[in-house]
Amino acid sequence: MDISRVNTLSYEDFVNNLGNVVEKCPIITAAVWSRRPFESLAALEAAINDFIDALPESGKEGILRCHPDLAGRDLQSGTLTRESREEQARVGLDTLTSVEVSRMARLNEEYKKRFGFPFVICARMNDKETILRQLSERLGNGLEVERARGVEEVKKICRLRLQGLVRNDANNKL
Amino acid sequence: MDISRVNTLSYEDFVNNLGNVVEKCPIITAAVWSRRPFESLAALEAAINDFIDALPESGKEGILRCHPDLAGRDLQSGTLTRESREEQARVGLDTLTSVEVSRMARLNEEYKKRFGFPFVICARMNDKETILRQLSERLGNGLEVERARGVEEVKKICRLRLQGLVRNDANNKL
Numbered sequence: 001m002d003i004s005r006v007n008t009l010s011y012e013d014f015v016n017n018l019g020n021v022v023e024k025c026p027i028i029t030a031a032v033w034s035r036r037p038f039e040s041l042a043a044l045e046a047a048i049n050d051f052i053d054a055l056p057e058s059g060k061e062g063i064l065r066c067h068p069d070l071a072g073r074d075l076q077s078g079t080l081t082r083e084s085r086e087e088q089a090r091v092g093l094d095t096l097t098s099v100e101v102s103r104m105a106r107l108n109e110e111y112k113k114r115f116g117f118p119f120v121i122c123a124r125m126n127d128k129e130t131i132l133r134q135l136s137e138r139l140g141n142g143l144e145v146e147r148a149r150g151v152e153e154v155k156k157i158c159r160l161r162l163q164g165l166v167r168n169d170a171n172n173k174l
Numbered sequence: 175m176d177i178s179r180v181n182t183l184s185y186e187d188f189v190n191n192l193g194n195v196v197e198k199c200p201i202i203t204a205a206v207w208s209r210r211p212f213e214s215l216a217a218l219e220a221a222i223n224d225f226i227d228a229l230p231e232s233g234k235e236g237i238l239r240c241h242p243d244l245a246g247r248d249l250q251s252g253t254l255t256r257e258s259r260e261e262q263a264r265v266g267l268d269t270l271t272s273v274e275v276s277r278m279a280r281l282n283e284e285y286k287k288r289f290g291f292p293f294v295i296c297a298r299m300n301d302k303e304t305i306l307r308q309l310s311e312r313l314g315n316g317l318e319v320e321r322a323r324g325v326e327e328v329k330k331i332c333r334l335r336l337q338g339l340v341r342n343d344a345n346n347k348l
Contacts, residue, residue, distance in 0.1 A: 011239045011290060025201045031229075031236030034290070055205075056228060062205030065185045116185060116208070 002167045003044065007037040020083055021048065021161040022154060024066035028052065041168050048162075049155055057147065064117035064150045070131060071096055071104045083161055087123045096128065107135045114139065115146050122156035176341045177218065181211040194257055195222065195335040196328060198240040202226065215342045222336075223329055231321065238291035238324045244305060245270055245278045257335055261297045270302065281309045288313065289320050296330035 001017075009017065011033045019026035028051055038044040052063065068074040068084055071093040080088065088094060096104065111119040119135050126134065138146060175191075183191065185207045193200035202225055212218040226237065242248040242258055245267040254262065262268060270278065285293045293309050300308065312320060 010286075012286075015239060026240050027199045027201060027233065027236040029236075030239035031232040033239065034232040034235055051230075051232070054230060056225075058205040058208040058225070059201065061208055062201040062203075065189060065204035065207065066200050112184075112186075 001165075003038055003041050006044065006166055018162070018165060020081055021158045021165070022052070022063060022066075023068075023081060023084060023157070025063055028063075041162060041166050044166070045159055045162055048158060052151060052155070060147055060151050061117050063154055064120055064147070067118050067120045067154075069105075069108045069112075069118050070121070070123065070135075071101060072108060087157070091123045091126065091131065092128050093123065093131075100128070100132070104132065104135070107132070107139065111135065111139055115143055117147070117150065120150040120153045120157075122153050122160065124160055125156060175339075177212055177215050180218065180340055192336070192339060194255055195332045195339070196226070196237060197242075197255060197258060197331070199237055202237075215336060215340050218340070219333055219336055222332060226325060226329070234321055234325050235291050237328055238294055238321070241292050241294045241328075243279075243282045243286075243292055244295070244297065244309075245275060246282060261331070265297045265300065265305065266302050267297065267305075274302070274306070278306065278309070281306070281313065285309065285313055289317055291321070291324065294324040294327045294331075296327050296334065298334055299330060 006014070006018075011030060014033045014036075015026050015030050019029045022028045028048060031051055032044070032047040035047045038047065052060065055063070068080055070088060074080045075085070075088055075094060085094075093104075108119060119138065121131055121134055123131065138149065141149070180188070180192075185204060188207045188210075189200050189204050193203045196202045202222055205225055206218070206221040209221045212221065226234065229237075242254055244262060248254045249259070249262055249268060259268075267278075282293060293312065295305055295308055297305065312323065315323070
């Protein structure tokens with residue numbers, strides 16, 4: 001659908017369609033419905049980003065904590081959201097060797113212990129090598145840097161999810 | 175479990191156990207994990223309420239929009255969260271007559287059209303007669319009154335869900 005169609009949706013249809021553009025945070029989509037109509041997909045994305053930016057730091061950490069580990073328990077047990085499953089599969093995180101799975105698990109645990117939230121990265125903008133390297137490198141950052149960095153990655157994930165759901169061509173009506 | 179056990183939980187276990195005390199808003203539970211340790215169940219509840227109160231009005235509306243209709247589509251189709259299903263069943267909303275279902279549906283639609291969020295009430299503190307009466311009466315309120323009233327009901331629901339999950343007796347350790 002395009003943005004003009006998005007603007008006609010009831011809050012229920014809006015949340016049903018777009019509720020997981022920020023992982024497991026339908027409240028964010030549901031909140032920005034109040035700001036419709038949106039002039040463009042970019043305006044919808046900006047409204048979401050504004051809402052995130054206005055949250056207290058604990059709320060930003062809350063968003064990060066709603067994200068699954070990469071190549072973690074939820075992937076193994078099949079309990080990822082559809083969006084996360086597709087994103088992790090696209091970069092091959094579902095076909096890691098047992099050595100790679102162990103390394104990822106160890107680094108994820110270390111990261112969570114250090115920061116109190118999971119390592120979040122936009123998988124679709126990386127490959128498994130850069131993800132592992134980033135995870136290792138970002139472990140050396142401070143808490144505030146990583147919280148901000150994680151939120152930036154959430155916004156990149158959100159942008160790609162939105163682009164998969166809403167056509168970016170205002171002339172191309174549904 | 176009791177509050178001292180709650181205070182030992184990782185953010186993942188905290189969110190897995192308490193993530194739906196505010197319907198479909200695990201971000202709220204995930205955010206208040208930052209404020210542990212909690213002295214008591216009341217302190218945990220207060221942290222959640224503080225987080226909700228600090229949200230912009232759009233965020234409060236977002237919370238309300240994450241709630242299902244009472245005796246609505248999600249109940250008919252079996253897609254309610256476990257908590258909502260139990261709460262709606264407890265007051266008999268799953269065994270309404272077709273006349274009652276129709277009346278509820280009509281009033282719910284009217285309410286959503288008027289306010290842009292669903293009618294939220296703590297079902298367990300009411301019965302189906304008072305729920306229908308309140309729905310009818312609250313339709314006459316203004317937007318700001320209803321938004322605030324809805325949020326107060328969210329907090330009541332949250333309190334009862336918390337009490338079902340966390341023992342209120344600090345001497346009664348798990």
